[in-house]
Structure formats: structure tokens, C-alpha cells
Amino acid sequence: MRRSVAAVLVAFLAVTGLFAGSGPARAEIEVDVNKGDIRPLPLSIPAFGGDRGGDIAGVIAENLGRSGLFAPIDPGGRTAEVSTEPDFAVWKALGAQALVNGQVNLVDGRLQVDFRLWDTFAGQQLLGLQFTSTPENWRRVAHKISDAVYERLTGEKGYFDTRVVFVSETGGRLNRTLRLAVMDQDGANPSYLTDGTEIVLSPRFSASSQEITYMALRPDGSAVYLLNLETGRRESLGQFQGMVFAPRFSPDGTQVAFAVERNGNSDIWVMNLLNRQSRRLTSDPAIDTSPAFSPDGTRIVFNSDRGGSAQLYVMDASGSGARRISFAEGRYTSPVWSPNGDFIAFTRQSGGQFHIGVMRPDGSDERTLTSSYMDEGPTWAPNGRVLLFSRQEPGGEPRLWTVDVTGRILKPAPYSGGASDPAWSPLIN
Amino acid sequence: MTRTSALRWLPLLSAAAILGACQSTPKPTTETPKAPEVSAPSQTGAGGGAVQPVRRPAPVAGAPLPGTVQDFVINASDRVFFDVDQYEVREDAAVILERQAAWLKRYPAIQVRIEGNADERGTREYNIALGSRRASAVRDYLVGLGVSPSRIATVSFGKERPIDPGADDEAFRRNRNARTAIVSGAR
Numbered sequence: 029m030r031r032s033v034a035a036v037l038v039a040f041l042a043v044t045g046l047f048a049g050s051g052p053a054r055a056e057i058e059v060d061v062n063k064g065d066i067r068p069l070p071l072s073i074p075a076f077g078g079d080r081g082g083d084i085a086g087v088i089a090e091n092l093g094r095s096g097l098f099a100p101i102d103p104g105g106r107t108a109e110v111s112t113e114p115d116f117a118v119w120k121a122l123g124a125q126a127l128v129n130g131q132v133n134l135v136d137g138r139l140q141v142d143f144r145l146w147d148t149f150a151g152q153q154l155l156g157l158q159f160t161s162t163p164e165n166w167r168r169v170a171h172k173i174s175d176a177v178y179e180r181l182t183g184e185k186g187y188f189d190t191r192v193v194f195v196s197e198t199g200g201r202l203n204r205t206l207r208l209a210v211m212d213q214d215g216a217n218p219s220y221l222t223d224g225t226e227i228v229l230s231p232r233f234s235a236s237s238q239e240i241t242y243m244a245l246r247p248d249g250s251a252v253y254l255l256n257l258e259t260g261r262r263e264s265l266g267q268f269q270g271m272v273f274a275p276r277f278s279p280d281g282t283q284v285a286f287a288v289e290r291n292g293n294s295d296i297w298v299m300n301l302l303n304r305q306s307r308r309l310t311s312d313p314a315i316d317t318s319p320a321f322s323p324d325g326t327r328i329v330f331n332s333d334r335g336g337s338a339q340l341y342v343m344d345a346s347g348s349g350a351r352r353i354s355f356a357e358g359r360y361t362s363p364v365w366s367p368n369g370d371f372i373a374f375t376r377q378s379g380g381q382f383h384i385g386v387m388r389p390d391g392s393d394e395r396t397l398t399s400s401y402m403d404e405g406p407t408w409a410p411n412g413r414v415l416l417f418s419r420q421e422p423g424g425e426p427r428l429w430t431v432d433v434t435g436r437i438l439k440p441a442p443y444s445g446g447a448s449d450p451a452w453s454p455l456i457n
Numbered sequence: 458m459t460r461t462s463a464l465r466w467l468p469l470l471s472a473a474a475i476l477g478a479c480q481s482t483p484k485p486t487t488e489t490p491k492a493p494e495v496s497a498p499s500q501t502g503a504g505g506g507a508v509q510p511v512r513r514p515a516p517v518a519g520a521p522l523p524g525t526v527q528d529f530v531i532n533a534s535d536r537v538f539f540d541v542d543q544y545e546v547r548e549d550a551a552v553i554l555e556r557q558a559a560w561l562k563r564y565p566a567i568q569v570r571i572e573g574n575a576d577e578r579g580t581r582e583y584n585i586a587l588g589s590r591r592a593s594a595v596r597d598y599l600v601g602l603g604v605s606p607s608r609i610a611t612v613s614f615g616k617e618r619p620i621d622p623g624a625d626d627e628a629f630r631r632n633r634n635a636r637t638a639i640v641s642g643a644r
Binding site: 229245247249318382404448449 | 579585592
């Protein structure tokens with residue numbers, strides 16, 4: 029009856045129907061497609077030994093719990109020495125099917141964290157790793173451990189050692205201040221990148237996760253910038269005749285696609301960052317905007333109202349062969365290609381509501397994940413399992429929310445201030 | 458403003474009419490009728506003497522100086538409105554744009570910027586594009602009425618600069634607009 033910890037989670041992923049065939053082959057797994065509700069895997073993460081041991085265990089538990097795939101069980105003050113095999117009976121009695129224990133040491137001023145992951149029912153160690161870093165970097169170490177545990181138990185890459193860039197929104201509706209801000213994916217270490225004197229929108233990370241591109245909007249026009257997060261150096265992509273907006277990096281970081289408006293008409297352009305040459309990719313009299321590259325860089329999805337209302341189109345990165353992929357009722361905007369290439373997420377407006385949804389790049393398998401007065405602007409976690417987006421209640425300020433790609437796990441993001449236009453970084457190396 | 462001033466005068470004019478009706482030989486008068494003298498009720502308590510009636514202050518009419526930003530906003534009107542997800546200039550907007558064009562031709566040194574705006578029932582980047590279309594439609598209309606295109610810049614604020622904070626149809630209606638802002642040359 030009892031299946032191993034890893035088996036349960038791989039079964040979860042398979043039941044969603046989204047990852048069957050894309051994950052690692054595990055011949056021993058029996059997929060129960062009739063299983064109606066999927067319960068998160070109970071596991072326990074007692075305080076690690078040593079300085080910061082409780083804090084590190086807490087961050088790991090919060091990360092895994094927030095994913096919705098795990099249900100951290102309060103260890104109730106129990107601890108588990110990392111140097112000896114745990115007393116599995118104790119953890120099984122608590123209901124924990126997995127156990128993460130660890131020890132923090134300071135070695136020559138460096139933080140050294142040993143941890144192990146156990147299957148309590150099988151009585152087996154699934155993982156044993158050591159991370160070292162500077163002591164003030166303890167949260168990143170906790171994120172790295174979270175990623176290792178997540179990957180071992182789900183077969184999917186984690187997404188916890190990542191950051192999010194977004195637009196912080198403060199003040200009333202009529203005098204709102206917008207600032208670019210960056211934070212860890214769990215809401216820790218938020219900091220502002222701009223001072224709020226200009227409207228800033230649509231930040232996006234480069235694949236290196238050290239550079240962002242965004243749009244600034246002033247009364248005399250708009251500009252697209254590249255901003256290096258490490259050096260603080262900012263440069264403009266240059267002067268354009270009309271509005272320039274909606275910038276995104278190509279996956280290899282050598283190009284930026286964006287929209288340029290001329291005489292009221294918006295089209296998709298791309299700039300080669302090496303020689304600064306710009307090229308126009310679309311020339312339709314309709315609104316073409318919000319381009320997003322496929323992860324292999326060969327295609328671009330964008331929205332256009334050339335068919336009468338805003339819909340999604342996919343074209344070659346050269347600008348040829350544009351083909352409509354959205355056909356259901358409503359207006360489709362702000363598409364984003366998943367990092368795995370298997371899905372495109374978007375905002376859909378229909379029936380007076382806004383929805384976050386996903387579909388295959390050919391338009392098939394469309395599913396609606398959320399509904400509210402205003403849901404907008406999805407961005408993918410680097411493993412393609414979770415989306416972050418902004419949600420606004422009538423008359424309120426926007427907040428960040430997350431939803432998993434099945435639509436089952438919908439939660440407010442850990443950052444609680446006014447925020448919109450989130451963009452998730454790749455995994456930090 | 459004109460309407461407000463007229464309404465303010467109405468009670469006074471009726472009072473004059475009534476006074477006139479009471480006289481055996483009515484004659485037109487331009488005098489402002491006096492406020493009726495009413496004895497104030499005596500007050501009890503400290504200093505409870507008679508209170509002197511105070512005359513209502515005479516109204517002061519105001520009007521913007523010609524060629525100023527105020528003149529443009531009040532007498533031409535600086536904003537036109539659009540239908541949902543549309544950028545065509547409506548008939549009511551055309552009337553305003555004709556006034557704007559006539560005014561701008563009277564003051565040829567003035568430079569303007571058309572700011573396109575959208576309501577919050579659309580996503581951010583689409584609304585930037587939609588606001589651009591609205592600004593451009595207004596510029597084209599003004600140019601068609603003889604205003605030099607070199608005097609008109611355009612920008613879109615998308616849904617980022619609403620004038621009504623509400624979340625109902627009336628607020629959305631007001632926030633779907635293009636504003637003609639005077640950037641230089643006003644008196």
C-alpha cells in the first residue's frame with residue numbers, strides 16, 4: 029500500500045497531466061489517474077544544530093510548504109542529530125513521511141551546513157549534501173537546500189534560490205508612486221532600484237539574472253533601459269520616434285524584443301545588443317505588443333488585435349509565419365513562454381473577469397488557472413511549475429499572488445506590499 | 458461657470474420682480490435689492506444684545522485671461538472621451554476638438570502634448586498601445602482641422618494615470634480619454 033516518498037510526488041506530477049512524459053522515467057511508479065484530491069506530502073524539518081540552525085530549518089519549511097506539494101509538520105521541539113541515523117519511529121508517529129535534518133558549523137569564518145533527507149517509512153537516506161558560504165548568506169544556503177530536497181522528491185528542478193523583480197506601488201490611485209524593486213522569491217531582502225520619480229513598468233530578467241530590462245514612462249515619452257543589478261549601471265536602448273515599451277531579453281541575452289509605436293500603431297521590434305541594430309518584425313496596422321521568446325530563441329509569442337480583438341500569435345524569431353493560437357471567447361494579452369517550452373501563460377479577459385491561463389504553444393490544452401476582478405501579467409518560476417502574477421481587487425492596490433500550473437495551489441505571495449509586473453529570475457548560479 | 462453665475466442671480470431677480478409687483482407704478486431698476494431687515498432673536502446668556510444684520514457680499518465674476526491654460530481648459534475643454542477598447546473620435550469628442558483646434562489656431566505659439574489614457578479593464582502593455590492610438594487619433598483630428606502637426610506631440614500613459622479612482626463604469630468611462638496638455642507658449 030505505502031509508496032515511497034519520491035513515488036508519491038512523481039505520482040502527483042503525473043496526475044496533473046502536465047508532466048507525464050517530460051519528467052525522468054521511473055518505471056516503478058504506478059500512476060493513479062482516478063485519484064481525486066492530492067494531498068501534500070507530510071514531512072518534518074527539525075531545527076538544525078548550531079548557530080542559525082532554527083532559522084535555516086524555518087526557511088526550508090516555509091519554501092516547501094508554500095509550494096503546496098509538501099506539508100511541513102511541526103517537530104514540536106524534537107531534534108534529529110545529523111551524525112546518526114534518525115529514530116524513524118518518532119517521525120513516523122508524527123505522521124512525517126520524510127525528514128530533513130542538518131547541522132550548522134562555522135569553519136574558518138565560513139558557514140558550513142550539512143544536511144540529510146530521509147524517507148522515514150523506508151528508513152533510507154535519500155540525500156546527503158554540504159553547502160558552504162559566508163555566514164550572512166545563510167538564507168541562500170536554506171534556499172539551496174530547499175531546491176535540493178524539492179528536486180530529489182519531485183524529479184523537477186527547484187525554484188527557491190531565485191529572485192523576483194517587480195513594480196512596487198504605493199500611494200493612492202490618483203498619485204501612485206511606482207518603483208522598481210527586487211527581492212528574494214520568499215519576499216526577503218526587498219530593495220528599491222529606482223526612486224519613484226518616473227513611471228517604471230514591465231521589468232524582465234536576463235538569463236544571467238544579473239541584468240534587467242524595463243520601460244520608463246515620462247510626460248515627454250518613454251525609454252527602454254538595461255540595468256545591471258551588480259554595478260547599478262543603466263543604459264538606454266536609444267531614441268525612438270514614438271513610444272517604446274514591453275522589452276524582453278532573448279534567452280541568450282544578445283537581443284531585446286520590444287514594441288515601438290509610430291503614429292498610433294504599435295509593432296514588434298528586436299535590437300541586437302552587440303551592434304545596436306534594430307529590426308522591425310511586424311508591420312500590421314493592428315496593435316502588436318508584449319513579445320516573449322521561446323526558450324530556444326527560435327520563436328516569439330505576442331498579442332495582436334489584427335483579428336478584431338486582442339489574441340495570441342506565434343511567429344518565427346525572424347518575424348515571419350505569424351499564426352494565431354488563441355481562439356476561445358475573450359481578449360488574450362501578456363503571453364509568456366514557459367522555461368521548459370511546453371506552455372505559454374497569458375492573461376485572458378472574459379465575462380467581466382480577468383484570468384491567468386496556460387496553453388500549449390500550438391494553442392491546444394488551454395486551461396484557466398485563476399479568476400478575479402483583475403489578474404494580470406504572469407511570470408514563470410524557472411522550473412515551469414509555478415506562476416507569479418498580480419491581482420487587484422476593485423479600488424485596491426495590486427498584490428502578488430502565485431498559482432501552480434495545475435491551478436490547484438493559489439496563494440498570496442509572501443511579499444505583502446502593493447506590487448505588480450513581477451518577473452521571476454532564473455535559478456541563481 | 459456661466460451657468461453657476463446665472464443661477465446665483467436668480468433669487469435676486471425674483472425678489473426684484475416681487476418688489477416691483479407691489480409698487481403701484483412699477484419701474485425697472487438696476488439696483489441690487491437690499492436684503493430684508495430682520496431683527497435677530499434676542500439671545501440669553503452673556504452679552505445677549507441685538508445682533509446687527511450683515512449684508513450678503515456682492516458676487517464676483519471670474520473669467521480666465523485669453524490665451525492662458527485656464528482659458529483653454531474652460532472655454533475649449535482639454536479632454537475627450539472614448540468607447541471601450543476604441544480609439545475612434547466620437548461625435549461629442551469632435552465638437553470639443555473643433556473648439557480646441559479653433560483655439561489653437563488663435564494662439565499659434567502654443568505647443569501641445571496629447572496624452573492618451575485607458576481604463577483599468579485591460580492589461581498594462583496593451584493599454585499603453587491603446588492610449589497611443591487614442592492620442593494619435595486626436596492629433597490626426599486636430600491636424601485635419603488645420604493645426605500644424607509640428608505643434609503636437611503625443612504620449613500614452615496607458616492605465617497608469619487615471620483621473621477617477623473609482624472601480625465602476627462611470628470611473629472607467631472618465632478614464633478612457635485623451636487630454637490635450639499645453640506644454641509651452643501659453644500667455
